[in-house]
Amino acid sequence: MRVTFLMTELNGLGGTARATLALVEGLLRRGDDVEIISVFSSPTQSDLHFPKSVRLRTLVDAAMTGAKAGSAERFGPDWDRAAQVYPRNEELYKRFNLYVEGEIAKALRDIETDVIVSTRTGLASCLAAFAPERVATVVQIHEDPASHNPKLRDQMRGAYRAVDAVQVLTDHARSGLIEAEPSLADKIHVLPNAIENTLAEPSPDGGRLVVAVGRLAPIKQFDLLIEAFAMLAGDFPEWRLRIFGRGPEGNRLRELVDRHGLGERIAVPGRTVPSFAEWAKADVGVSSSRVESFGISIVEAMRMGVPMVVTDVPSGPGEIITSGVDGLLVRPDAGSIADGMRTLMSDGALRASIGTQAAVTAERYRCDEVARRLAELLDSLVAERGGPRFSAPGRHAGDELMITVERTDTESAAITVHGADRPPLVLRSKSTGEEFEPEPESGGGGFDRYLVDRTMLAREARMEDWEVLSPSEYAIDHISGAGLLGAAPVSASDLLPQKVDGRLELRSRRRRRYAEVTSLTRIGREALQLEVVVIGESMGRARLCFIEQGGRHVYARFRGKRLGEGRFRFTLKAKRLLRISATPLVTSVRLVGDEPAVTVGSLADDMYGRRVLGRTTLEAGGAKVLCEWSYERSGSMAFAVE
Template sequence: MSGALRRTVIRLLEKRDQRRARKAPPPDTREIRILLLHAYGLGGTIRTVFNLAAHLAERHDVEIVSVVRELPDFFFEPPPGVRITYLDDRVNGRKGLLNRFRSRLTPPDEAAAHWYTLKTDLALARYIRKRRGGVLIGTRPALNLLIARFAGPEVITIGQEHANLPSHGEETQKQIARRYGRLTAVATLTETDLRSYEKALKKKRPAHLVRIPNAVPKLNGATAHRTAPVVVAIGRLAHVKGYDLLIRAWAHVHRVHPDWELRIYGSGARHDKLQASIEKKELTGCVRLMGPATDVGAVLAEASINVLSSRREGMPMTILEAMSVGVPVVAYDCPTGPAEIITDGHNGLLVPAGKIHAMADAIGRLIADPDLRTHLAENGLVTAKEYDMSAIGPQWEELLTACSAASPRSGGTASPGS
């Protein structure tokens, strides 16, 4: 699109939004639409969004809109009372000419930019523009930015951050600073990330900038007995999860505790590299790549220790899930999240980020001391209750109430180049 044509389109949209603002009814939260990249997949964001949607559906009309659908069936059980629709069906591959071209509306360094195309650009812009009220919630920068650009003034717009601001690419951060101020609210998971957003959005901030952590999903399975010689790690097999570091640490653990086993649950692009590392370090049989955890509660119930080896996180749910079933946690003190959940020596062990020998020592310490495992687990159970939906749900209702009390947004559609 040429610059002149783009400016003409933007002016027309701005004038239309001004008319919409004058005619807009009072904001309301009866209808809530949550935009999610891939509701059919496997991942922590999907699980926590499903958990939140189920809670909101008790009082609101809730729909999850999946940008794409690449699998015929859901990996996670859909939340009760929530409709799930999709915009681009890719079960049999990407179809149509527009799917051959990359998105023009998604920052190229957004972590999921390769998922977005011209087809999804048009589908999302059309869907967002059609909303005439209610609430639109985005769940990653690409979606939050689109909502900020195209939502009408009568729509309550909320951008969720499921990672943390510094983890995003430079261009993505620039667009966040430029456009998130047009949202009604931005919700971070941690206090640390809230401070990052307060600084980044100092010039133009949304009406509400809050920290609301994810709630712990209720898990199947009993409370762990913590007697089996099993350590578990759960998460996608990606560089950010630090499993390469964990395998190197386990080589030291194995020398002292050869009867213990490390089970890594997840799937992802690094499977073959991790398996090769396991074999190279002669850990086959004591380090196992288990595939996706279809029942996280059952997996944790069989464990005595949970490990988080991530290089960075948003707010790691595996820590809270482990705590909720009485499994003590060892975690790298990575940005962000672990240090806001774990008090070292009280409800878990914090290890300096990336330090392999320190991780091995902490795991070995818990293996050798069952009483410490019990102490950390009992305190972890108390911590997990602070993140129950009975505590987190009211924070969302409070935010929605505050957003609905505001007048309709007066700004027009933002220029794609602004």
């Protein structure tokens, strides 16, 4: 059977895309042929992993959220004409137009498939209007239909009647939709979101880490989570909180952390894809949402054996979690969230018990199981039209080789190749072409594990990138840094695994000195105090210098206090930081003293794509100076001043 998914965009940050790809993986394992049609392109599509055998097609080469100025010149006059089919009261209506609808109509009119599954409420109208009669049609609603405004419900009623089936995520959503439209009862089906298979494994309990993942938006109520953690901070001094995500609330959340004086313990580091690698490090997870259509991040955390504290809001959470057994359900207020966190943070045995049962519960949402349930519906719909007209090619998702990477320390990584008929691992230097074939450390019927140390790749070059030559085709399941949590660098040099254009590369860096920021604290309202540690060759004296582009001119110097061997403290006044920010040529921050100088980080105008660790506000002559800092994937600090 050939199945086509119609999506608005393949957004690497969205739960819908992750859930859809999990379903795709399950259908491919079953032996189906799968195509994904994305109406718009997405800048975050590269964050997603696509099985080799799935076919991708984009209809409009423009980002859904991109600027529309000049688009009529590029796409023609229909770009500026209002959409006629897409529902006017749907949230994305303004992103659609007559040109986009025309492209959807052309794609669906001549489509060669057995069934089309749309993943957006508004796209149901497009299916009803443009899909040929010979093709079965299914609409997935990835939000609670009760959240739709009355006008949208009226607009969608005809589309729901025209398609063959409507899928919702929960029993709660099904009941509400039937209550609003009783005639739809026979065609409304419940299918929860699926989670992708992962080879990530949970880290041992003991890191004292609370994790939350989601869009930084008001609906997620991460401000309540920060307030709840602040209530507990004095009683649990060893615990830390990380909130991963990106969105409009990011700056406000970091300012709230600063007001509580918890910048050393609460981090809002930016997005993480996939989230399994971060959930693997968590001792406790929290979902503090005001509304949940389902809660895919909850299930992803449970898959990693994380005991969750979840706000008991309508729809998803109560259908996933049995409170006290595989998680804790609490009221959606800061005090209740704090009570749930206290219960788990104070009892290691309870964390272990709930986490174990959570992993069992999460099995219900594995991609193979959810895809089986979807396939039962699709098979019945296609059978009503005489059976499938298309068969799948020979290669399935299960045939694909998978690579996982675990950073064991700053100079080594364990690379595991999973799958049948796998060739030996071979690395190749991108600069010299030299090849290196490490010996497997362990293995078995389904995998080979290789331990690669920087010294194995050490050459004369100061920095060298090595790529995976063999196997030639593979997918990266995850790159985990869990082994580095709280670990000090082994030496000034390091080995950095990274994903580049979907391929695994290892960057070997040989350095005499390495410096990193260990803390950055606000002193009053007019200064920052920054502590730096130097690893490698000792440094007897040092100044923190802001260097102009090209490294030829020092724009500003800060004297430091030596705290001990290789440790320095610097005080940065707000007035000077403000002057530095007005000089666009300043690009790097270095420790200068005994040669050689060592880079601490960079001064960044744009923090997009970086893992932001903290944000604080200073004052200089009545003006506010906003400072934030992060770590790039190289590990050096990036610093921004506004």
